[in-house]
Amino acid sequence: MLKLTDIDTYYGDLQALWGISLDVNEGEMVSLIGPNGAGKTTTLLSITGLLRPARGGITFDGHDLLKVPPDKIVDLGVSMVMEGGRVFASMTVMENLELGAYGTRARKERAETIEEVFKTFPRLKERLTQRAGTLSGGERQMLAIGRAMMSKPKLLMLDEPSFGLAPILVDSIFEMIKGINQQGVTILLVEQNVRAALELADRAYVIENGRIVGEGSGEALLSFESVRSAYLG
Amino acid sequence: MLQPLVQNIVYGILIGALYGLAAVGLSLVFGVSKFLNVSHGELLMLGGYASFWIFKLLKVDPFVSIPLTIIFLLLIGFILYRLIFSRLIKLEVEKKIQNSLLVGFGLSTILQNIALRLWTADDRSITTAYSGLSFELAGIRFPAVRLISLGIAIVALISLQIFLKKTFTGKAIRATVEDWQSASLMGINIHQVYLLAFMLGCAMAGVAGTLVSICYSIDPSMGLNWTLKSMVVMVLGGLGSMVGTFVGGIILGVTESATAFFIGGNYRLIAGLLLFLIILIFRPQGLFGTKEGDK
Numbered sequence: 001m002l003k004l005t006d007i008d009t010y011y012g013d014l015q016a017l018w019g020i021s022l023d024v025n026e027g028e029m030v031s032l033i034g035p036n037g038a039g040k041t042t043t044l045l046s047i048t049g050l051l052r053p054a055r056g057g058i059t060f061d062g063h064d065l066l067k068v069p070p071d072k073i074v075d076l077g078v079s080m081v082m083e084g085g086r087v088f089a090s091m092t093v094m095e096n097l098e099l100g101a102y103g104t105r106a107r108k109e110r111a112e113t114i115e116e117v118f119k120t121f122p123r124l125k126e127r128l129t130q131r132a133g134t135l136s137g138g139e140r141q142m143l144a145i146g147r148a149m150m151s152k153p154k155l156l157m158l159d160e161p162s163f164g165l166a167p168i169l170v171d172s173i174f175e176m177i178k179g180i181n182q183q184g185v186t187i188l189l190v191e192q193n194v195r196a197a198l199e200l201a202d203r204a205y206v207i208e209n210g211r212i213v214g215e216g217s218g219e220a221l222l223s224f225e226s227v228r229s230a231y232l233g
Numbered sequence: 234m235l236q237p238l239v240q241n242i243v244y245g246i247l248i249g250a251l252y253g254l255a256a257v258g259l260s261l262v263f264g265v266s267k268f269l270n271v272s273h274g275e276l277l278m279l280g281g282y283a284s285f286w287i288f289k290l291l292k293v294d295p296f297v298s299i300p301l302t303i304i305f306l307l308l309i310g311f312i313l314y315r316l317i318f319s320r321l322i323k324l325e326v327e328k329k330i331q332n333s334l335l336v337g338f339g340l341s342t343i344l345q346n347i348a349l350r351l352w353t354a355d356d357r358s359i360t361t362a363y364s365g366l367s368f369e370l371a372g373i374r375f376p377a378v379r380l381i382s383l384g385i386a387i388v389a390l391i392s393l394q395i396f397l398k399k400t401f402t403g404k405a406i407r408a409t410v411e412d413w414q415s416a417s418l419m420g421i422n423i424h425q426v427y428l429l430a431f432m433l434g435c436a437m438a439g440v441a442g443t444l445v446s447i448c449y450s451i452d453p454s455m456g457l458n459w460t461l462k463s464m465v466v467m468v469l470g471g472l473g474s475m476v477g478t479f480v481g482g483i484i485l486g487v488t489e490s491a492t493a494f495f496i497g498g499n500y501r502l503i504a505g506l507l508l509f510l511i512i513l514i515f516r517p518q519g520l521f522g523t524k525e526g527d528k
Contacts, residue, residue: 106420
């Protein structure tokens with residue numbers, strides 16, 4: 001479904017990704033783990049079109065994403081939740097959700113999609129007219145994920161969804177992500193919480209210094225000695 | 234002593250509304266695209282001349298021809314953005330600001346000289362049959378055209394506000410102001426948003442220009458003065474709040490006329506710039522802005 005072939009991405013003159021290749025198959029949940037600054041976020045941003053790789057290829061459902069502008073990539077069914085959620089703080093919860101369905105494809109089904117989102121995140125329904133800036137950290141994250149779901153994604157990419165949340169909320173956010181995956185949405189997850197990320201995912205890639213250094217099923221990586229010592233302590 | 238003072242303040246409010254309207258356009262473009270268009274005053278000048286010539290040649294009342302002026306400025310905005318400003322957007326923030334200043338100054342010089350060539354350096358103003366009318370209330374004079382202009386400025390502001398708050402496209406503009414990356418991830422074509430905001434900013438300048446040509450006078454070199462006033466007001470009101478910006482305009486107008494009254498007409502401009510400095514030092518987020526707004 002999603003295929004990255006040998007991509008190199010730069011920030012100005014600084015090379016951040018070195019020949020990253022990875023595959024995500026339809027219906028899968030794939031995790032991307034690695035230390036801070038390894039290039040996990042850069043990889044996701046390269047897929048969204050907010051960053052463009054200098055070399056290599058990215059295809060999604062047969063489309064060459066390097067030739068598609070960022071807003072149309074969302075229309076094709078690729079959605080990303082950035083680290084911290086990045087909700088529009090001065091706007092209401094409802095406005096945030098509406099904007100999630102801005103794309104032409106999603107806009108037509110907005111009314112139905114919003115009901116589905118409320119089923120996954122009932123809390124949002126109670127907060128509809130509240131400004132997103134006044135929400136708690138957990139609610140913000142739910143809004144960010146709900147907003148991304150409004151675009152009816154086939155592939156949902158999440159960057160550190162558990163970051164900064166209370167431990168009790170972390171589990172429920174992961175439960176919700178699992179639920180979204182079970183509804184048929186393919187998931188690419190970047191996560192600091194390596195144990196949870198590996199337990200949850202079908203497969204995972206380990207990324208270090210902008211390169212893929214390991215790949216395997218979540219279980220296999222959990223028992224992999226170097227991963228254990230590096231990330232699980 | 235009181236009556237002339239009140240009269241002065243009334244005039245201050247009336248011209249302040251035009252400062253506010255001019256600044257709203259500049260502020261919108263700055264908020265969305267994060268560059269400063271220092272040729273904003275020249276766009277206002279073009280709006281003034283558009284109404285002037287429509288009135289002179291076609292005998293259409295300048296208030297009635299405002300929609301035409303708006304269309305003309307939207308078109309100018311489209312061309313200028315596509316031709317010039319769209320090239321700035323891709324630059325990093327700091328370079329974008331620097332280059333926009335250079336480009337803006339260049340453009341303002343070009344537009345000024347075109348106006349000078351086409352329409353001469355003469356002061357022009359639109360004099361309608363009702364231009365001399367005024368109302369009196371408790372000895373205070375309210376010139377009719379300036380009162381109507383105040384009304385139109387308020388209508389323009391409210392229309393813009395409704396557009397930004399209620400329509401889907403307006404919400405996309407606000408989302409882009411807040412976080413362009415997030416906006417792009419919503420499927421918003423942010424380049425279209427930049428273009429649209431620029432065109433709307435030009436239209437606001439155009440309406441302000443029309444009102445200036447009716448209430449006061451226009452000439453090819455008026456732009457710089459209006460750009461300066463708009464910048465002062467933008468900082469005064471605080472970024473991100475259209476209503477705050479408009480009120481900032483009125484505060485500047487009143488400050489200027491009070492200065493003229495108490496100290497002397499020559500100090501009007503200085504009072505405005507002094508206000509600008511004081512705000513920058515003590516309340517850089519503006520009177521109505523929030524600290525979060527400059528993110």
